[in-house]
Every structure is written in C-alpha cells, then in structure tokens.
Amino acid sequence: MVGIKSYGAYIPRYRMNHNTIFSAVGFLGTFPAPGENAVANYDEDTISMAVTAGINCLSGMKREKVDGLYLATTSQPYMLRQNSAIVATALDLQPGMRTADFIGSTKAGTSALLSAFDAVKGGTSSNVLVCASDCRLSKPGSSQEPLYGDGAAALLVGSDNVIATFEGSYSVSYDFPDRWRAAGEKFEHAWEDRFIRDEGYATMLPEAISGLLKKYNLNIKDFAKIAYPGIYVREHGAIARRLGAEPGQIQDILLDKIGDTGSASPLMMLTAAIEGAKPGDKILVASFGNGSDALFFQVTEKINKLADRRGVEKNLASKKELSSYEKYLAFRNLAPMDLGMRGEESIRSPMSTLFRERQSILSLCGSRCKRCGTPQYPAQRICVNPDCGTVDEMESYRFSDKTGVIFTYTGDNLAASIDPPAIYGLVDFEGGGRFWFDLTDCDLDSIKVGMPVEMTFRRRYIDEACGVHGYTWKATPIRV
Amino acid sequence: MAEGIKNKVAIIGMGCTKFGELWDKSAEDLMVDAFKECIEDAGIEKKDIKAAWFGVHFEEQSVGKGATSLSLALKLPFIPVTRVENFCATGTEALRGACYAVASGAYDIALALGVEKLKDTGYGGLPGFRNLMGARNALIMPKVTAPGTFAMMATRYFAVHGLSPDDGKRMLAKVSVKSHHNGSLNPKAHLRREVTEEQVMNAPIIAWPLGLFDCCGVSDGSAAAIVTRADMARNFRPDPVYIKSLQVALSSGEELMYTQWDGAHVETGYRAGVLAYSEAGIKSPRKEVSMAEVHDCFSITEAVTMEDLQFSSRGRVKDDIEAGRFNLDGEQPIQPDGGLKCFGHPIGASGLRMMYEMYKQLQGKAQQPERQLKNPKIGLTHNMGGFPAMNVVSVAIVGL
Numbered sequence: 001m002v003g004i005k006s007y008g009a010y011i012p013r014y015r016m017n018h019n020t021i022f023s024a025v026g027f028l029g030t031f032p033a034p035g036e037n038a039v040a041n042y043d044e045d046t047i048s049m050a051v052t053a054g055i056n057c058l059s060g061m062k063r064e065k066v067d068g069l070y071l072a073t074t075s076q077p078y079m080l081r082q083n084s085a086i087v088a089t090a091l092d093l094q095p096g097m098r099t100a101d102f103i104g105s106t107k108a109g110t111s112a113l114l115s116a117f118d119a120v121k122g123g124t125s126s127n128v129l130v131c132a133s134d135c136r137l138s139k140p141g142s143s144q145e146p147l148y149g150d151g152a153a154a155l156l157v158g159s160d161n162v163i164a165t166f167e168g169s170y171s172v173s174y175d176f177p178d179r180w181r182a183a184g185e186k187f188e189h190a191w192e193d194r195f196i197r198d199e200g201y202a203t204m205l206p207e208a209i210s211g212l213l214k215k216y217n218l219n220i221k222d223f224a225k226i227a228y229p230g231i232y233v234r235e236h237g238a239i240a241r242r243l244g245a246e247p248g249q250i251q252d253i254l255l256d257k258i259g260d261t262g263s264a265s266p267l268m269m270l271t272a273a274i275e276g277a278k279p280g281d282k283i284l285v286a287s288f289g290n291g292s293d294a295l296f297f298q299v300t301e302k303i304n305k306l307a308d309r310r311g312v313e314k315n316l317a318s319k320k321e322l323s324s325y326e327k328y329l330a331f332r333n334l335a336p337m338d339l340g341m342r343g344e345e346s347i348r349s350p351m352s353t354l355f356r357e358r359q360s361i362l363s364l365c366g367s368r369c370k371r372c373g374t375p376q377y378p379a380q381r382i383c384v385n386p387d388c389g390t391v392d393e394m395e396s397y398r399f400s401d402k403t404g405v406i407f408t409y410t411g412d413n414l415a416a417s418i419d420p421p422a423i424y425g426l427v428d429f430e431g432g433g434r435f436w437f438d439l440t441d442c443d444l445d446s447i448k449v450g451m452p453v454e455m456t457f458r459r460r461y462i463d464e465a466c467g468v469h470g471y472t473w474k475a476t477p478i479r480v
Numbered sequence: 481m482a483e484g485i486k487n488k489v490a491i492i493g494m495g496c497t498k499f500g501e502l503w504d505k506s507a508e509d510l511m512v513d514a515f516k517e518c519i520e521d522a523g524i525e526k527k528d529i530k531a532a533w534f535g536v537h538f539e540e541q542s543v544g545k546g547a548t549s550l551s552l553a554l555k556l557p558f559i560p561v562t563r564v565e566n567f568c569a570t571g572t573e574a575l576r577g578a579c580y581a582v583a584s585g586a587y588d589i590a591l592a593l594g595v596e597k598l599k600d601t602g603y604g605g606l607p608g609f610r611n612l613m614g615a616r617n618a619l620i621m622p623k624v625t626a627p628g629t630f631a632m633m634a635t636r637y638f639a640v641h642g643l644s645p646d647d648g649k650r651m652l653a654k655v656s657v658k659s660h661h662n663g664s665l666n667p668k669a670h671l672r673r674e675v676t677e678e679q680v681m682n683a684p685i686i687a688w689p690l691g692l693f694d695c696c697g698v699s700d701g702s703a704a705a706i707v708t709r710a711d712m713a714r715n716f717r718p719d720p721v722y723i724k725s726l727q728v729a730l731s732s733g734e735e736l737m738y739t740q741w742d743g744a745h746v747e748t749g750y751r752a753g754v755l756a757y758s759e760a761g762i763k764s765p766r767k768e769v770s771m772a773e774v775h776d777c778f779s780i781t782e783a784v785t786m787e788d789l790q791f792s793s794r795g796r797v798k799d800d801i802e803a804g805r806f807n808l809d810g811e812q813p814i815q816p817d818g819g820l821k822c823f824g825h826p827i828g829a830s831g832l833r834m835m836y837e838m839y840k841q842l843q844g845k846a847q848q849p850e851r852q853l854k855n856p857k858i859g860l861t862h863n864m865g866g867f868p869a870m871n872v873v874s875v876a877i878v879g880l
Contacts, residue, residue, distance in 0.1 A: 340603055341601070341602045341603045342603055342605070342607065342608045343608070350615045353615045353616055353619070354619065357616045357619070357620075360616065360620055361616070361619045361620055374738065376737045376738070377737065378616070378620060380733070380737070384732070384733045384734055384737045384738045385734070385738055386732065386734050386738070386740075407636070407743055408632040408633070408635045408636040408639070408743050409632060409635055410628045410629075410631035410632045410635060410687045410688055410689075410690075411685075411687065411688040412624070412625055412627065412628035412631070412686075412687040412688075413684075413685060413686055413687060414605055414625040414627055414628065414686055414687060415623050415624065415625045415628055415687075416608070416623065417623075421687070421688070422622070422623060422628070424622035424623075424624060424628065424632075425632060426632065426736075426743065426869065428739050432739060433737070433739070434736065434737055434738065434739050435736065435737060436621060436622055436624070436736065436869065437622060438622040438623070444688060449635060449636070449639040450639075460619070470619065472619065472620065
C-alpha cells in the first residue's frame with residue numbers, strides 16, 4: 001500500500017514577534033495580530049532548510065534506498081541548476097535517482113507529494129523523499145511580512161512500512177492571480193485581500209475538500225484531523241464550520257507560531273497531524289494556491305514503531321527570539337551590512353572544483369581507513385593516523401549525520417560576518433575525525449569546550465557577480 | 481651521513497629598516513634601505529654577491545610574483561635570484577636558501593632579503609585567508625582570520641591547563657607588557673609605547689579571548705643578510721655570526737584531522753626545536769639558549785612557544801612569565817627587540833628581522849646600551865606560519 005513512511009520538519013531557531021515588525025515598519029492604524037514568525041538565519045535558505053527537514057525525515061531510514069527526491073518551493077535559489085539535485089547531494093543520496101523541482105505555487109508541496117504517490121504507485125520509484133521548503137522574501141512593511149514564516153517539511157513516500165496510507169485525492173486548478181512574481185523580480189505582488197479571501201481561499205479550498213468527500217463518499221466527521229492553510233484566521237474557522245467539522249478536528253495552522261510557510265505549510269501541518277495521530281485515524285490535508293489539492297490518509301499500526309524524530313513539535317519548542325528588526329533586514333540583505341574591504345575580497349566559485357569535490361563540500365563525506373578504521377575529513381588517500389599511513393585503502397565515510405564535541409572555538413570580530421562575531425571552532429567527531437567548521441545558531445557566551453554539536457547544511461555565500469549560491473556544512477549545538 | 485649546517489656558514493652583514501606604517505615607502509624602497517645597511521655592514525661590493533634569495537608572502541599586495549622585483553630594485557647584475565614563500569617562515573626560508581647555497585660550495589657569498597608591504601591593503605590586519613589555502617579548502621574551511629585561529633589555541637590552552645579566562649588572559653597580558661617595554665627602547669620598532677597589564681586586559685576583544693594588545697602590529701618592513709662560507713668569514717669582519725642550525729617542520733595533517741593533538745601547543749614548534757637542538761648540539765635549551773626572538777604574532781603563540789622550545793615545561797610557562805624569566809633583565813630574554821608585537825609582521829621580512837636582533841646582540845652592538853644583553857652566546861629565532869592546527873615552523877640557531 002502506498003503511503004508515508006517517515007516525516008521530518010525544520011523550523012529555524014529564530015522567531016520574530018509580530019510586534020517587532022510592527023514597531024519598526026507598521027502603518028498608522030494597523031495593529032499586530034499576536035504571535036511570532038519563524039525567521040531563517042542569515043545562512044539559511046530554501047535549500048538548506050529542505051536538507052535539514054530531509055535529514056530529520058531520513059533518520060533511521062536507509063538512505064541508499066531513496067530513488068527519488070522532489071523539492072517543492074516558491075523561493076528556489078536557482079532558476080537554472082536543479083535545486084532538488086543540490087538537496088539530494090547534500091543528503092548524500094545515491095545518484096541513480098529521479099530529482100525534480102516543483103515550483104511556482106504554494107500548491108507545489110502537495111503537487112510534489114501527489115507526484116511521488118503516482119511514481120511509487122506506478123512502480124517507477126520505490127522511495128521518494130518529498131521536501132517542501134519556503135524562505136520567502138517580503139518587502140519591508142508589506143502585509144506578507146508578518147504573515148510569512150520560514151520552514152520546511154519532508155515526507156518519505158514508499159509502499160512498505162507505511163505509517164499512513166495514501167487513500168485518495170481531489171484537485172482543482174485555477175489561474176487565480178492572488179499573488180504573483182515575474183521572472184527576475186525580487187518581491188511578490190498581491191491583489192486585494194478581500195478578493196483573495198472571498199474568491200479564492202474561501203471558495204477553492206472548500207471546493208477541493210468537498211470534491212474529495214464526494215469522490216470517495218466520505219463524511220467530514222470521518223476525519224480525526226483536517227489540515228489546511230490558515231492565511232485568514234477568521235475565514236479558516238468559518239470554512240471548518242461550513243464543512244460541518246468540529247473545532248477539535250481542525251489541525252493547528254501554526255500561524256501565530258511560525259507563520260505561513262508557503263509550499264511547506266500543508267506538509268508541515270500533515271506532519272504535525274501524523275505526530276499526534278493513532279492507528280486508524282483518517283487525516284485530510286489540503287493546500288491553497290492557484291486552486292487546491294485535497295488528500296486523505298489513514299494512519300497505520302506502524303506509527304507506533306517509528307522511532308522518535310524531529311517533527312513539528314520538537315522544532316516548535318526549540319527557539320530564540322530575534323528581537324532586532326534591523327538584524328533581520330541584514331540577514332535578508334535588505335539593509336546591506338558593511339563587511340569591510342576584507343569581506344569584499346573576491347569569492348571564487350570554481351564550478352569544476354565544486355563538482356569534483358562535491359562529496360567533501362556538499363555531502364560532508366570524508367574517508368575511513370580500512371586498515372586502522374580512522375575516519376578523516378576531507379577524504380584522504382594516505383591515512384592521517386601517524387601510526388598507520390596506509391595508502392589508497394579508504395572507504396567513503398559520511399560525517400553529516402555524526403555528532404561531535406567542540407574541541408576549541410573562538411568568536412572572531414575581525415572576520416567578515418553578517419552576524420558578528422563569526423564563531424568557529426574545531427570539532428572532534430564521535431567515532432573519530434576532526435576538522436574545523438563555522439558554528440551557527442549559537443551565542444558565543446553559551447559555547448564551551450566539550451559541548452556536543454551536530455552538523456547542519458547552510459548557505460556559505462552568495463556570489464552575485466557569478467550568480468552562485470554556495471553551501472557548506474556548519475556545526476551547531478545539538479537542538480533538543 | 482648528513483652533517484647538518486652547524487658552523488658551515490656565517491653571517492657577515494645585516495640590514496633592517498625601521499618597521500611601521502611607511503606610507504611614503506614602496507616595497508622596492510624598503511628593499512634598497514635594508515640592502516644598503518646590509519652591504520655596508522658586510523663591507524663588500526655588490527659584485528661580490530653571487531646569488532640571492534628573496535622572501536615575500538602576499539606578492540599580490542606589492543611586488544608581484546617571481547624574483548625580478550628584487551633584482552630590478554637592487555640592480556643585481558644577472559645573478560640567480562630565487563623567490564621563496566612559506567607562510568610566516570618566508571624570511572627564514574630566504575636565509576636558509578642562501579645558507580644552503582653557500583654551504584654546498586656553489587657560491588662564496590649570497591644574499592637573503594625579505595620584504596612585505598602590508599599597509600597597502602586599505603584595512604587593518606592581514607588580508608582575508610579565503611584564497612590562501614587553495615580552491616577546495618576555500619569551500620570547506622570556515623572564513624577564519626589569523627587572530628581567530630590563534631584565539632582557538634588560547635581557548636584550548638586555558639581548558640587543558642585549567643586556567644580561568646581571567647587567569648589565562650592575565651598570563652598573556654604579561655607577555656605583551658614585556659614586549660611593549662622592549663619595543664619602547666628600540667628606535668626601529670613600530671609600536672614604541674609601554675602598556676600596562678590593565679590596558680591589555682581591558683582592550684577590545686578581537687577574537688575571544690584575545691584582545692587588541694594580544695595581537696601583533698601590522699607593518700611594512702624589510703631585512704637582509706649576507707652570508708658566506710665559515711672558513712672565509714673572518715676575512716670580512718672579526719665578529720661574524722655562525723649558523724648553528726636551520727630547521728623547518730611542517731604539519732602532517734594529524735593536528736587538524738586526527739584526534740591526538742591537544743590543541744594547546746604547536747606540534748611543529750616542538751618538532752622543529754628538537755631538530756634544531758640536535759643539529760646545533762644543544763642538550764638543555766633552557767640553560768644553553770641565551771636569548772630568542774620567537775613568533776609572537778599573538779601573546780598565546782609566544783606563551784606556548786616557550787613550552788614547545790623546551791624553555792618552560794609543559795603547562796608551566798605561567799610560572800616563568802610571572803617570575804620574569806623572559807624579561808630583558810631576566811635569565812632568558814625573549815623578544816629583546818620588542819618582537820612581532822612591536823615590530824608588526826611584514827611576513828617576508830620577519831624572520832630576517834629577528835635574525836638581525838640576534839646578530840647585533842651577539843656582536844654587542846644592540847645600538848642602545850639599555851637594550852644590550854650581557855654576553856649572549858646562543859641566539860634563536862622562531863617563525864610559525866599558518867594556523868596552530870596546520871602550519872610551518874622554522875627554528876634558526878646562531879652563535880659566535
């Protein structure tokens with residue numbers, strides 16, 4: 001039976017209170033809705049968040065079995081160069097696979113998920129990882145700014161050991177021009193909210209959900225949880241009432257906790273719904289964007305066997321307030337920071353080096369000596385163990401899923417950084433191996449020698465002259 | 481059986497410019513200044529020099545690649561000139577090249593000259609290290625700076641030896657106070673002001689736990705040496721200074737990639753010291769080395785180097801620092817000229833600048849009487865280039 005085998009989510013550590021935004025750029029007469037948004041750090045983007053959600057989803061799963069990766073987003077860093085292929089490389093997935101980007105609509109997350117179900121059902125793929133991730137840039141002072149949050153969700157689709165079976169779907173598609181962004185544009189445009197709400201949100205979502213109920217002869221009361229985006233809070237509740245659902249059936253829209261995560265939103269809510277589900281529960285999830293996809297699932301006994309993982313719940317609990325709106329603007333390069341002349345030194349983006357060394361740079365794979373067992377990063381041909389020195393007897397060894405401890409560190413005020421001081425250190429990996437890495441999502445005062453860390457995939461730089469978004473692995477205190 | 485370099489080569493002339501922010505001097509001006517003093521000191525003519533070694537690190541900041549900038553600046557008459565570069569050991573590598581050339585018997589007289597014009601970058605500190613380590617490393621290593629990488633050694637030293645940040649910083653402050661005192665007496669130094677321990681402790685943090693006064697200056701400068709075969713040396717002057725040892729050790733990768741290194745010392749420093757003492761026939765460095773100029777790019781570097789070179793026992797340098805052992809009037813003066821701390825670190829020149837001080841002290845010609853050490857017998861210079869986890873260290877030992 002085709003369904004979901006595993007889930008994972010990623011919500012950035014930083015949260016910005018709506019009051020912080022409104023006190024900086026709020027218009028006269030407007031007032032903030034209570035709540036906060038998840039805000040990606042300066043070194044995060046759609047790709048990096050998708051990778052972390054993917055890692056969380058693949059925890060305990062066999063990575064070598066994954067033969068498809070779909071990335072859904074409306075904020076992909078690259079227009080040309082497949083974003084999903086970067087995610088797959090970072091996850092160290094084997095190259096004998098299908099990758100695809102699903103873009104252009106907040107419906108893209110469910111589109112990718114439906115395509116994954118089709119691929120597995122049709123027998124062309126066995127295990128497809130679907131990552132939905134959005135890190136949308138809003139114009140300061142815009143209505144999107146307090147609405148949008150950053151985050152990602154990942155679901156592993158397959159036909160064995162499924163924790164929730166995919167039972168069916170119903171879709172509607174309209175060229176609904178609520179929001180749009182033309183090629184080359186930085187910010188999106190939006191039509192009037194009342195138009196979006198009444199002609200789109202309140203019409204198309206119920207149309208898809210009702211269509212699903214009718215198609216499969218279901219009653220709304222059959223569902224333990226019903227999840228659909230809540231970009232208009234009051235209307236979100238009204239839709240539920242019109243459908244005849246009880247308040248207890250409605251999945252939390254997370255709008256006051258992380259904001260609307262765009263294409264990731266339905267998958268994020270589905271993840272949260274599965275986390276709280278018990279065997280036999282039926283779950284309905286619907287997206288909104290140029291129409292709507294409605295999907296329904298039934299949770300299986302296998303849910304009890306899936307090991308504890310980082311879904312929505314754990315990510316929600318782990319947070320730090322970003323109280324400076326100016327800092328947020330710097331993170332998004334909306335208030336460009338002076339990095340000094342040292343920071344302006346040319347960034348080389350040698351693409352042939354990047355490709356040849358992709359295992360080191362993007363997959364964080366080093367080597368392990370078959371003779372003495374010493375893991376080493378980056379990959380060596382001659383064993384670094386001074387008592388070994390064996391030549392060319394190495395096997396690939398992945399460090400990205402290993403934890404480590406901080407061997408030493410510093411907070412550097414001289415290094416060019418968007419969020420000074422630049423914190424970096426040497427990491428000793430559990431199981432062996434040492435290297436130095438930037439440290440991210442941490443504060444200098446909290447870092448100690450011997451502190452446990454894990455690895456996280458991050459954007460290293462944007463080379464505007466060459467149009468390159470470069471990525472790297474950093475260490476971060478283990479997120480509980 | 482290899483014999484080593486001991487007593488095969490002598491320095492017969494040296495020159496060293498004033499170091500500092502020399503806005504009105506080009507790298508070529510500095511080369512000419514150092515060379516003028518050097519050749520006058522040696523008492524030879526330019527035509528006597530048969531080969532030259534030239535050290536410069538950030539060639540893109542000033543002179544460009546190759547060695548023609550030296551041959552053109554000095555108008556060397558179609559002799560072999562070789563450019564060397566080995567991070568901060570560049571100046572010592574130039575001297576090593578010249579000494580090996582003479583020791584081999586290929587030439588009678590050779591020149592070593594190092595220069596660096598750091599102050600044309602437009603900002604304080606060294607240029608970024610992004611492109612210094614090669615294309616692949618630029619994509620996998622953090623964007624470190626020199627202070628940051630050495631700060632990590634201080635963090636580690638404090639952790640390994642159980643020093644609180646305050647105690648550790650105070651130990652390091654004493655290192656800088658001592659060097660500033662020495663530099664204040666030296667007209668060729670860049671920074672010539674005394675500082676107090678409290679000033680050092682309260683200075684702005686550059687890279688935690690290192691503050692401004694834990695970091696050496698950034699300067700322009702040049703230094704040069706003329707060397708000849710030991711058996712010819714006394715033909716030129718009565719007090720030539722003999723090379724006892726010239727050693728270099730480079731990281732094997734185990735510090736950065738293997739997990740044995742404790743991060744609280746520089747492995748290459750210890751190894752280069754062992755090699756140098758063996759070559760020079762020194763059994764007890766703490767007793768036999770009269771004075772040293774070591775690579776104090778940061779206060780922590782000098783502190784661990786005292787242990788690496790076996791002047792202090794492991795983890796105990798604090799006792800020696802507090803006892804004043806390394807002060808100008810102490811038992812084993814370190815940085816008698818003020819060190820990198822006060823001279824700054826024009827990379828290609830530093831090794832030869834250190835040797836200039838050893839040479840003058842051994843000859844009893846340390847210009848100012850208050851700077852002159854009493855009858856030093858053996859002098860040592862030490863350069864360390866790169867980062868504590870991956871680097872090159874040179875150790876040179878000289879004596880009368």
